[in-house]
Amino acid sequence: MxxxxxxxxxxxxxxxxxxxxxxxxxxxxxxxxxxxxxxxxxxxxxxxxxxxxxxxxRMLSMTAHATITGRYGQLDNWQTLEQKLNGTAHVQGVAPFINGQVMINADRRVSGTVLTGVLPESEAKVSEVAEKMTSGKLSDLVAGQYGIVLGQELANYLGVMTGDKITVISPQVNSTPAGVVPRMRRFTVVGTFNVGMYEYDRNMAFVHIDDASKLFRMDGAVSAVRIKLDNLLDAPQITQELAEKFYGDYQVSDWTKAHDNFxxxxxxxxxxxxxxxxxxxxxxxxxxxxxxxxxxxxxxxxxxxxxxxxxxxxxxxxxxxxxxxxxxxxxxxxxxxxxxxxxxxxxxxxxxxxxxxxxxxxxxxxxxxxxxxxxxxxxxxxxxxxxxxxxxxxxxxxxxxxxxxxxxxxxxxxx
Incomplete structure (x- = not known):
């Protein structure tokens, strides 16, 4: 033919x-x-x-490749777990954190926010927030000084800058002779960050993990630990191996589950x-x-x-x-x-x-x-x-x- x-x-x-x-x-x-x-x-x-x-x-710069928490939503012995993870293959960094929902008040502006307590020196190993600072430094968060780092959009909404005072209101309450009142704490803005994702820049704030522990009454416990892996695409396989290694003791998840719908x-x-x-x-x-x-x-x-x-x-x-x-x-x-x-x-x-x-x-x-x-x-x-x-x-x-x-x-x- x-x-x-x-x-x-x-x-x-x-x-x-x-x-x-x-x-x-x-x-x-x-x-x-x-x-x-x-x-x-x-x-x-x-x-x-x-x-x-x-x-x-931009999304994964603020999201842990993998997260490990306890069976009841918190970790009491996170230091021991951190030592075990630091010797595990494919793990490049481990950082504890405390998460909680709060209200932030500045003058007449109020906003609901996800408050995250971190160890500045450890957080830099698992996320890029330290590199996304537009004012101040993440290391300015010092235990006991009650400093706070706000997302740029959140700071703009509240109308605050570095050095201003804000009030953080926890959903937990205190019992007083005057009745039940929410827990409140004054924080000083020590910096702002901008990762280019409105979800994070508008709704996130960071404090030192010790200050968050006192605010949320965690008594030394943390919500979970973040893990940075050498290859985020292998996160599902590696988290499965970690789940089998710590079977029954911890709950392990990875970034694909957190953002699966997206x-x-x-x-x-x-x-x-x-x-x-x-x-x-x-x-x-x-x-x-x-x-x-x-x-x-x-x-x-x-x-x-x-x-x-x-x-x-x-x-x-x-x-x-x-x-x-x-x-x-x-x-x-x-x-x-x-x-x-x-x-x-x-x-x-x-x-x-x-x-x-x-x-x-x-x-x-x-x-x-x-x-x-x-x-x-x-x-x-x-x-x-x-x-x-x-x-x-x-x-x-x-x-x-x-x-x-x-x-x-x-x-x-x-x-």
Whole structure:
């Protein structure tokens, strides 16, 4: 079916003749349609990958790779557990913490907040909050001095800065002669942090673990210990091994469970977006059908002559499949080259457009991610190129089959 003569004739039909300029234009349009669809698909998926990577990095910078707590929601012997974990494979850092819900009052502003008690020297081993400080330092949290570090958005809402006093109100209560009153403690703002995630910057505050222990009456116990692993992608497997090692004594969880809904939603969004954009590729690929049908109509005389000279129906079908395959292949290759180059340079292109026209697509005052990130994953490129070429190949079958059914006697009767 695919002999050298078949390839020669199929490739020859890709070149324009004076009387077939319009058909050649339609062929070029089909090639460009496939190329632009592939470019769009590669670029959009790369930008989505870039956003997911940045959001995940910011989220995981404040989230422990793994967490271990006691059976009743707290750890009394966390020092012993810390020593055991420090000698465990894949564990790079361990830090205790105390978590609790509080109300923070500053003048007339009140906000609910997650208050976390930490050891500053240990916290730096498991999270990046110390690197995200916009004022002060995490090490300014000293036991007994009741200092507090606020998220930047929370500090802005309360209208406080470093050095200001705030009141922390615990849900626990004290019994006094005047009745039951909530536990309150004055804290001094010693710093603020900004990780670029509103959820954290608006709703989190840090104090020294000893101050949190007194506020929540933990009596030396902690809520849990955070663990940093050498590879966060292996967290489910490593936490399973830790759960088996400490079977029955502790509860072990990892970051995939804490943010499972978010990452599942991201995967679903990417899958749906890929399907929608792949439909664009399908529309462009099936433009090949109309192009080939026009070519078949134009070349009916040639087909009839070739058949009278002994060319089989299968060989005729092969000629037009070669023509359609060339169109699809050229379009796919051009699309991959264009998509890869655009994905690599999309951030610079957007900056150039913004500077030229004086506009800002992602304003820093509205969006935490003010640049357009892009991450090219070659697996996506391979899948996109394969699907585009496959759809182009499928689009050639019907027109090629129609060409093979041409009856030489009927065609030559009117020649």
């Amino acid at each position: 695919f002999k050298p003569l078949i390839f020669y004739i199929g490739l020859r039909y890709t070149r324009a003749e004076r009387r077939t300029q319009f058909i050649s234009f339609v062929t070029l349009a089909s090639v460009l349609g496939i190329a632009l669809s592939v470019v769009a698909l590669i670029t959009v998926l790369s930008v989505m990958n870039g956003f997911v990577e940045q959001i995940s990095a 990452f599942q939603a991201i995967k679903m969004e990417k899958r749906v977006m890929s399907i929608i954009l792949l439909m664009m590729v399908a529309v462009a690929a099936f433009n090949i059908v109309s192009t080939l049908i026009m070519v078949v109509t134009d070349k009916r005389g040639d087909i009839a002559i070739l058949k009278t000279q002994g060319l089989t129906s299968g060989s005729v079908m092969g000629i037009f499949m070669v023509l359609g395959t060339v169109i699809g292949l050229v379009g796919t290759v051009l699309g991959v080259i264009g998509g890869v180059l655009l994905a690599w340079n999309i951030a610079d292109i957007i900056k150039t457009v913004e500077n030229t026209f004086g506009i800002k697509f992602l304003s820093a005052q509205v969006y935490y991610i003010s640049d357009l990130p892009s991450k090219l994953i070659w697996t996506d490129v391979y899948v996109i190129a394969s699907m585009a070429f496959l759809l182009s190949l499928l689009a050639t079958i019907y027109p090629a089959w129609q060409a093979s059914k041409v009856n030489p006697a009927e065609v030559l009767r009117y020649e």
